[in-house]
Amino acid sequence: MLELTRRHIPHYLQLMRVDKPIGTYLVVWPALWSLWIAAKGMPDPLLIIVFVIGAFLMRSAGCVINDFADRNIDGFIERTKKRPLAAGLVTPKEAIQLFILLCAAAALLLLFTNRLTVLLAFTALLLAALYPFTKRFTHLPQVVLGMAFSCSIPMAFAAQMNTLPTIILPLYSAVIIWVVVYDTFYAMVDRDDDLMIGVKSTAVLFGRYDRLITAFLQCIFIALIIKIGLLLELGRIYYGAICLTAILFIYQQSLISQRDKTKYFSAFLNNNYVGLVIFIGLAADYAFYISL
Numbered sequence: 001m002l003e004l005t006r007r008h009i010p011h012y013l014q015l016m017r018v019d020k021p022i023g024t025y026l027v028v029w030p031a032l033w034s035l036w037i038a039a040k041g042m043p044d045p046l047l048i049i050v051f052v053i054g055a056f057l058m059r060s061a062g063c064v065i066n067d068f069a070d071r072n073i074d075g076f077i078e079r080t081k082k083r084p085l086a087a088g089l090v091t092p093k094e095a096i097q098l099f100i101l102l103c104a105a106a107a108l109l110l111l112f113t114n115r116l117t118v119l120l121a122f123t124a125l126l127l128a129a130l131y132p133f134t135k136r137f138t139h140l141p142q143v144v145l146g147m148a149f150s151c152s153i154p155m156a157f158a159a160q161m162n163t164l165p166t167i168i169l170p171l172y173s174a175v176i177i178w179v180v181v182y183d184t185f186y187a188m189v190d191r192d193d194d195l196m197i198g199v200k201s202t203a204v205l206f207g208r209y210d211r212l213i214t215a216f217l218q219c220i221f222i223a224l225i226i227k228i229g230l231l232l233e234l235g236r237i238y239y240g241a242i243c244l245t246a247i248l249f250i251y252q253q254s255l256i257s258q259r260d261k262t263k264y265f266s267a268f269l270n271n272n273y274v275g276l277v278i279f280i281g282l283a284a285d286y287a288f289y290i291s292l
Contacts, residue, residue: 003094004101011084012098015067016060022269023063026182027055027149029275030175033282034156037167037232041286047159050109051152057109061102062128062148068095069132077193116158124151139205142187146179167231174224181214181221182271185256188264211256218249225278234285241281248274 004012017023031051035043067074067085074086084090103125110118127148134141150172154164180202187194187203194204206213222242229238248270255267 011089015084017063023059024056025272027059031152031156034153036282038157038160054109057106064099066132113159120155139200142180142183142202146176150175170224177221181217185268189261237285238281241277244277
């Protein structure tokens, strides 16, 4: 029996984090990078629309299933205690039905792609549904989240090219590392609460070495996107974007060095600019050399 009601729509939108689009942006950027690379700078406009809407729907679905999984612990964490499920404004059954509805809407978008993309979508759905529950048994849920967010990469190549070229491997690896870094910043906000209630994360695992380890991972990310540029024979505009990305990473490290929760969150949010800068670098580089 359908339990979703019109009067709970504001709570459903809050559950989907519609008011906090940063998660959607962070899913969209790797998808756009991949579409531009796959199409050598001239992606199918319909696929751009499909992946942007799909990112919004699947990120929203991920937030819903995350809050469902955390409904019994969110009430003990300062940042999350007012979430609709934790506050009793939405029932668990409503959350599951909303999750299914969002996944179904995302599945309809697959009608505009091909068989290979559809097959890859099942892996993306599995990882998105699995991620929230991994906090109970591993300190590496951020790796699972990275794998889930990175699924847009092979899906974009499959949709645009109907094949999976080897360039996917360094790109997929780079994005997983990037997600681990920025979601560690995000988890650092809740680290004290997580330690008290037994929730696991890379922020808990890294402990006082969090700055050192995240900086090391950021260096690996930079190395991988340089390698991608070399493999694709990209030009100076792209490498200029990489330089700006490195500056953003230095800024993020300066933020978390202040050991302040608001600065941790600011470092997390700053990664939207990382995604944007790399996208502009890719798009501008392809546009420049196509015009020659």
